[in-house]
Amino acid sequence: MRDLMNNITPVTIIPPGTTTNDNTAVVSSIVDSLGYGSVTFVLLTGSLADADATFSVLVEHGDAANLSDAEAVPDDLLIGTEALAGFTYADDNKARKVGYAGGKRYQRVTITPAGNASAANLGAVAILGHPHNAPTANPPV
Template sequence: MRDLMNNITPKVVIAPPAAAATDNTAQVGSIVDVAGYDSLTFIIATGTLADADATFAVLVEEGAASNLSDAAAVDDKDLIGTEALAGFTFAADGAARKIGYKGGKRYVRLTVTPSGNTGNAPLSAIALLGHPRSAPTANPPA
């Protein structure tokens, strides 16, 4: 009953940086294939954010093409939480944010875009796939 581990698959979508971003370049996550799972939550983790006025906007996109050539912003009704609540400012050192997807498309992607950033901005993100149609899930994750 209390087993979450065998019912999730984590995927790194924005890897922890070797060197933190020091400009406004969007951090575009890997495309997540949700086939075989009934839920997806993105978890964003920050390090020490050096810029004193930077903001970080979150965008979730979906599509039917595996390369997301048909990417479109996810409608708010297909998100659990909001992109605004998943976003953050320079004050979110060592913080975590989350946003869920409940839409019907097979492929989903997360992007975090800084603005006003001139300092180090280390961040990473994990896609947490849940409610697998076949459990237990593999460990280590495939």
């Protein structure tokens, strides 16, 4: 078995249990990937109550710390696809992932519901990998 723990830093970007009761987009906090060579976003679902709901995923990146220059990440800079990271009402208690292979320092994820009229519990973590300095701190800072 090989060591992964000392080579990643998990960052909560959508707190567990974040709930949306309508079609309002859930926007993650901004990830600063300085000091790391890779980012993978892990999207988590809890209970998804509405039988018609779908949830699309958008990954954005930019150079400004507040992402005032945010733009959608081109497909060729994603590892996996935003479509595969999305989910439907039938995906209770699931995890999805999408990786970022671009060169911008800052990233964020937006989960946008459609057809959602009931509680949808969501969460997300950014996994920062390939650190310039290892081992990474535990607990993460």
